[in-house]
Amino acid sequence: MEEHVEDLLRALQDLESVHLINMSERLMKWENLVQGMEPPLQDLNRWERTRTRLAAILDDLGLDPEPGFLDQYIKPLDRKPVPITHRDEDELLGAADEVMGDIRRQISSVVDRYVPVREALAEMSHHDFDVGLIKPSDKVTIFLGTVASESIRIIQRDLTERLPYTRLYSDGKGRSRYLVVASLKIHENEVSDILERRGFQRISVPEELEGSTSSVIKWIDTRVAEVRDKNREPVYKLSDVVSGVLGRMEAREKLGRTGNIIVLEGWVPQARAQETVDTVLGTTRGMARVVVTPPDEPEENIPTLLSGHFSSFSSLVETYDVPRYNEVDPSSFMAFFFTMFVGLMIGDIALGALVAAAGYVFLRGAGSRSRGMKDLSKVIIASGFSAVLFGVLTGSFMSGVVEEFTDGAFKFPVLWLSPADDPLGFLPIVLMIGVFHLSVGILLGLVNNLMNARYRSILGDQVSVTLLLVGAGVFTVKGQFALEGWGLVGYGALAAGVAALLLGHGPSGLLELTKILSNIISYIRLLALNMASTWMGRTFVLLSAMLMPIAYVGPPLTIILLAFSQFFLVFISSFSTFAHALRLHYVEFFGRFFMGGGTRFKSLRVERRYTYVSKGEI
Amino acid sequence: MMDTATLALVIGGVTLSIGLAGTGASIGQRMAASASSLLMADKPERFGISLILTVIVETSAIYGLLVSILILVRMGNVTDFNQGLAALAAGLSVGVSGFFTGLGEGVAASASVGAVAEREGVFGRALVITVLPETGAIYGLLLSVLILSGSGFLGEVKAPMEQMGVACMYSAIVLCVTSICSYLQGRVGSSAITATTKNDEAFGRDLIFVVLLESVLIYGLLVSILILNFNGVI
Numbered sequence: 001m002e003e004h005v006e007d008l009l010r011a012l013q014d015l016e017s018v019h020l021i022n023m024s025e026r027l028m029k030w031e032n033l034v035q036g037m038e039p040p041l042q043d044l045n046r047w048e049r050t051r052t053r054l055a056a057i058l059d060d061l062g063l064d065p066e067p068g069f070l071d072q073y074i075k076p077l078d079r080k081p082v083p084i085t086h087r088d089e090d091e092l093l094g095a096a097d098e099v100m101g102d103i104r105r106q107i108s109s110v111v112d113r114y115v116p117v118r119e120a121l122a123e124m125s126h127h128d129f130d131v132g133l134i135k136p137s138d139k140v141t142i143f144l145g146t147v148a149s150e151s152i153r154i155i156q157r158d159l160t161e162r163l164p165y166t167r168l169y170s171d172g173k174g175r176s177r178y179l180v181v182a183s184l185k186i187h188e189n190e191v192s193d194i195l196e197r198r199g200f201q202r203i204s205v206p207e208e209l210e211g212s213t214s215s216v217i218k219w220i221d222t223r224v225a226e227v228r229d230k231n232r233e234p235v236y237k238l239s240d241v242v243s244g245v246l247g248r249m250e251a252r253e254k255l256g257r258t259g260n261i262i263v264l265e266g267w268v269p270q271a272r273a274q275e276t277v278d279t280v281l282g283t284t285r286g287m288a289r290v291v292v293t294p295p296d297e298p299e300e301n302i303p304t305l306l307s308g309h310f311s312s313f314s315s316l317v318e319t320y321d322v323p324r325y326n327e328v329d330p331s332s333f334m335a336f337f338f339t340m341f342v343g344l345m346i347g348d349i350a351l352g353a354l355v356a357a358a359g360y361v362f363l364r365g366a367g368s369r370s371r372g373m374k375d376l377s378k379v380i381i382a383s384g385f386s387a388v389l390f391g392v393l394t395g396s397f398m399s400g401v402v403e404e405f406t407d408g409a410f411k412f413p414v415l416w417l418s419p420a421d422d423p424l425g426f427l428p429i430v431l432m433i434g435v436f437h438l439s440v441g442i443l444l445g446l447v448n449n450l451m452n453a454r455y456r457s458i459l460g461d462q463v464s465v466t467l468l469l470v471g472a473g474v475f476t477v478k479g480q481f482a483l484e485g486w487g488l489v490g491y492g493a494l495a496a497g498v499a500a501l502l503l504g505h506g507p508s509g510l511l512e513l514t515k516i517l518s519n520i521i522s523y524i525r526l527l528a529l530n531m532a533s534t535w536m537g538r539t540f541v542l543l544s545a546m547l548m549p550i551a552y553v554g555p556p557l558t559i560i561l562l563a564f565s566q567f568f569l570v571f572i573s574s575f576s577t578f579a580h581a582l583r584l585h586y587v588e589f590f591g592r593f594f595m596g597g598g599t600r601f602k603s604l605r606v607e608r609r610y611t612y613v614s615k616g617e618i
Numbered sequence: 619m620m621d622t623a624t625l626a627l628v629i630g631g632v633t634l635s636i637g638l639a640g641t642g643a644s645i646g647q648r649m650a651a652s653a654s655s656l657l658m659a660d661k662p663e664r665f666g667i668s669l670i671l672t673v674i675v676e677t678s679a680i681y682g683l684l685v686s687i688l689i690l691v692r693m694g695n696v697t698d699f700n701q702g703l704a705a706l707a708a709g710l711s712v713g714v715s716g717f718f719t720g721l722g723e724g725v726a727a728s729a730s731v732g733a734v735a736e737r738e739g740v741f742g743r744a745l746v747i748t749v750l751p752e753t754g755a756i757y758g759l760l761l762s763v764l765i766l767s768g769s770g771f772l773g774e775v776k777a778p779m780e781q782m783g784v785a786c787m788y789s790a791i792v793l794c795v796t797s798i799c800s801y802l803q804g805r806v807g808s809s810a811i812t813a814t815t816k817n818d819e820a821f822g823r824d825l826i827f828v829v830l831l832e833s834v835l836i837y838g839l840l841v842s843i844l845i846l847n848f849n850g851v852i
Contacts, residue, residue, distance in 0.1 A: 066663075069663075069665060069666040070666075319742060319743060319821070320821065320822045320825075321819060321821070321822040420763075423760075423763065423764060423767065423852075424764075424852050427843075514833065515833075518832070518833040518836045518837070521836045521837075521839065521840055522832075522836060524757070524760070524836075524839065525753060525756055525757075527760070528756045528757060528759065528760035529756060531759070531760060531763055532681060532684075532756060532759050532760075535684055535688065535759075535763060536680065536684050539684055539687045539688065539691075542687070542691055543687070572677060572680065575670070575674055575745070575749065576677065576749060576752060576756075579745060579746050579749035579750075579752075580749070580752075580753075580756075582746055583746065583749075583750060583825075583829070586746075586822065586825050587825060587826065587829045590822070591826070594822075596822060597819075
């Protein structure tokens with residue numbers, strides 16, 4: 001029933017489990033029994049205006065300041081969300097105009113009245129004078145304001161030529177400067193004319209401001225802080241309430257109706273279906289009919305909700321494309337291989353620890369501001385730990401600094417293999433890692449084809465490549481161990497692979513032969529980037545060792561260069577290794593199974609920036 | 619004590635390594651830096667991300683610098699003319715591949731700066747495409763280190779000296795010729811970045827087109843390694 005819609009949509013926003021379907025696009029399915037809902041334009045405009053006014057209030061009160069470039073990454077958000085109940089929401093919605101009018105009055109009586117003067121005084125704060133002196137008196141008029149820097153000289157010339165008893169002082173940086181002009185009262189109008197002609201913007205100094213510049217600035221700051229603190233909570237609450245209202249209005253446009261009955265259709269994750277049904281029936285006091293059915297739509301219409309366990313890596317998958325509904329979610333595989341690849345390419349205990357530490361700083365800073373950065377920070381931390389692990393296995397700590405400075409007396413043990421010292425020993429390992437990675441991709445492709453009943457593709461996409469890999473593997477093993485009679489097996493597998501390619505894809509399938517070769521060789525970058533990072537590090541260590549013997553300045557310069565080298569390597573290595581690990585997934589791995597073209601599951605929810613729902617009081 | 623001809627080859631390797639890679643990186647960086655400085659007039663708040671896109675182009679010059687320093691630090695090990703030839707080959711390998719990488723990354727980076735000027739959210743995708751041409755410089759560095767490992771700079775000389783020198787030189791030439799892919803990859807990458815800016819969903823498919831060009835480079839690396847391997851250098 002119409003009267004329950006608002007409450008229902010609000011409950012679904014809290015539940016965050018429903019991806020609404022736009023009914024206007026599906027009216028044919030309902031044979032026009034259901035009509036689309038008209039967008040409530042008048043209300044929509046009203047609340048859009050309210051949002052704009054709120055944004056201006058937030059800005060004027062400095063309640064949501066834009067962080068600096070570095071701060072947005074490293075400084076945690078100091079704004080704590082305030083609790084809100086649905087009762088608060090109703091009250092605020094009813095009195096939104098009144099509340100904003102009251103706050104605006106306070107802003108104009110404090111912020112608009114004092115802040116321009118405060119900014120001017122702050123620019124001139126190196127002269128600690130009595131602010132009372134720049135107010136008009138019986139005989140003298142003082143003008144304070146801003147003017148374009150290029151106009152100052154012209155104003156000075158005009159004043160000097162025409163009004164010799166006038167004094168001028170300017171301060172500040174940039175194109176707009178603060179200007180103070182003192183003149184006799186009798187010349188007030190002439191001075192005013194000269195200034196206005198040059199675009200002077202006057203700032204009036206309120207009567208009540210008295211005392212030194214520093215004390216006046218402090219007094220203004222206290223007053224502004226009082227207004228800010230007093231209004232923080234209502235402004236935060238109202239901002240999110242309006243955001244929720246606009247979200248519900250947008251959602252209403254997706255609903256359908258027959259007379260007084262409202263029809264709502266949406267997707268819900270199977271695990272949350274019952275909870276959603278209970279919420280719908282509870283909110284409408286049983287005045288609803290809910291039907292839950294398994295998906296009966298073409299696959300491309302069903303939204304995809306990616307893995308919750310590896311959600312940080314799901315965002316990397318979604319950067320490429322959204323998998324279809326009946327497609328394997330590669331997030332968990334990506335979590336394993338991506339961290340392994342980055343770890344392998346950085347492969348140093350100290351660098352890995354620095355990467356993990358950087359990830360933690362980002363998690364606290366940028367992660368507190370955006371969900372995407374939170375996910376990315378977790379990926380960085382996991383990759384950092386993986387790099388530490390590979391550093392331990394390959395015996396690399398700060399690119400061999402300990403070995404260099406102890407003349408080889410102490411050396412980190414190589415538990416596995418050092419790629420930089422034995423590149424040829426490591427080369428087959430990275431190629432095997434590549435084959436394994438591709439094989440997992442082929443397996444996922446098989447699962448995708450089976451799930452989508454595309455049996456013909458299995459021959460050309462999976463059977464053929466598997467046979468080719470088996471054939472190449474047989475020849476490799478035969479070459480290593482001089483095995484008699486294995487050649488026939490190898491040739492047989494290769495021939496069967498080629499035949500499967502031709503059967504599956506026709507003559508164009510032969511292109512797969514070069515593709516699979518270049519795919520495998522592409523994994524050499526794992527070795528190459530590790531060597532690049534290690535040798536760069538070793539070169540820095542060598543240079544540091546050369547500085548060490550210099551008298552007095554040698555040791556501190558060595559420490560500075562070593563510290564710099566580590567941060568430099570983290571910066572350079574991180575971008576390259578992350579980009580190339582992504583590439584190995586997007587191109588080589590996903591190329592084996594990923595279909596894509598799915599729709600992201602977007603639940604109906606409120607993007608809460610400033611509040612959280614106090615559930616106990618709903 | 620090495621003779622003058624050998625010394626000329628070794629110093630030639632150092633010069634080519636940093637000279638060519640540095641030139642490519644400088645030209646590439648000029649493209650990205652010009653786009654970034656124009657962006658500052660309208661969107662100064664995007665200074666950080668445009669700086670990253672400009673700085674990333676410099677990586678190939680760093681690889682060139684790295685090989686130069688490795689050759690200079692270990693040139694005391696050189697006793698034979700063919701080792702000089704190997705040093706020249708190592709310098710050529712990282713220098714030429716770095717040159718083309720610098721150009722390619724510069725083209726892609728300037729397109730990326732243009733893309734983030736239009737829409738900041740495209741930065742991650744643009745960065746991935748910008749870095750793709752770097753594969754050439756990475757393979758160039760890999761081959762240089764392999765050459766230096768097999769020619770007495772970073773390891774022992776295993777092959778006969780004459781064979782080693784010729785094999786190193788020709789393996790470097792193969793990679794140098796094929797590394798032009800990096801520049802072409804940058805050109806395709808700039809189109810892909812433009813397409814991704816218009817439509818996020820184009821990213822995955824466009825990535826494939828950019829990477830297609832790389833196959834030739836990979837074959838070049840394979841042949842280079844095989845030349846070194848079949849001649850007993852590594």
